[in-house]
Amino acid sequence: MKFQRGLSxxxxxxxxxxxxxxxxxxxxxxxxxxxxxxxxxxxxxxAGDASLKAATVxxxxxxxxxxxxxxxxxxxxxxxxxxxxxxxxxxxxxxxxNKVPLFKNVSLVFDFExxxxx
Numbered sequence: 001m002k003f004q005r006g007l008s009x010x011x012x013x014x015x016x017x018x019x020x021x022x023x024x025x026x027x028x029x030x031x032x033x034x035x036x037x038x039x040x041x042x043x044x045x046x047a048g049d050a051s052l053k054a055a056t057v058x059x060x061x062x063x064x065x066x067x068x069x070x071x072x073x074x075x076x077x078x079x080x081x082x083x084x085x086x087x088x089x090x091x092x093x094x095x096x097x098n099k100v101p102l103f104k105n106v107s108l109v110f111d112f113e114x115x116x117x118x
Contacts, residue, residue, distance in 0.1 A: 024102065024103075025102070025108075028100050028102055028108060029108060032098045032100060032110050033110075035072075035073060035074070035098075036075075036112045036114070038071035038073050039071075039075065039076045039112075039114065041067075041071060042064060042067035042068045042070075042071050042073055042076075043076075043092045043094065043114060043115075044116050046063050046064040046067055046092060046116070047089075047090045047091065047092045047116030049063060053088075053090065055090075060090065060092070061078035061083070064078050064081060064092070065077075065078040075096050075098060075112075076094050080094055081094055089117075090116070091115065091116055091117045092115070092116045093113070093115040093116070094113065094114055094115075095113035096112055096113075097109060097112070098110045098112060
């Protein structure tokens with residue numbers, strides 16, 4: 001007697017549903033992380049700008065706003081920044097929450113925070 005090998009239809013459908021759920025999570029979760037990375041890049045670039053060492057808070061916010069526009073950062077607005085000086089260095093921090101709806105009443109919630117301090 002020969003035994004047949006392979007996947008049953010039920011296992012194939014269940015596996016496909018699991019893969020579809022993983023793909024949905026990936027497609028929904030990756031863009032907020034990319035935006036967070038862009039926000040960190042803009043924050044560090046603004047804090048590291050030598051021309052802003054003696055700038056006012058409004059000038060620093062305006063400089064960040066220009067960088068954020070270039071990097072398409074929408075979640076961290078210039079008015080959301082906390083700007084301080086520590087040891088003569090400009091330190092910019094931010095924190096925000098991003099809620100990503102998946103389906104019906106199920107959502108992913110990300111709590112992001114960042115600082116230009118080393």
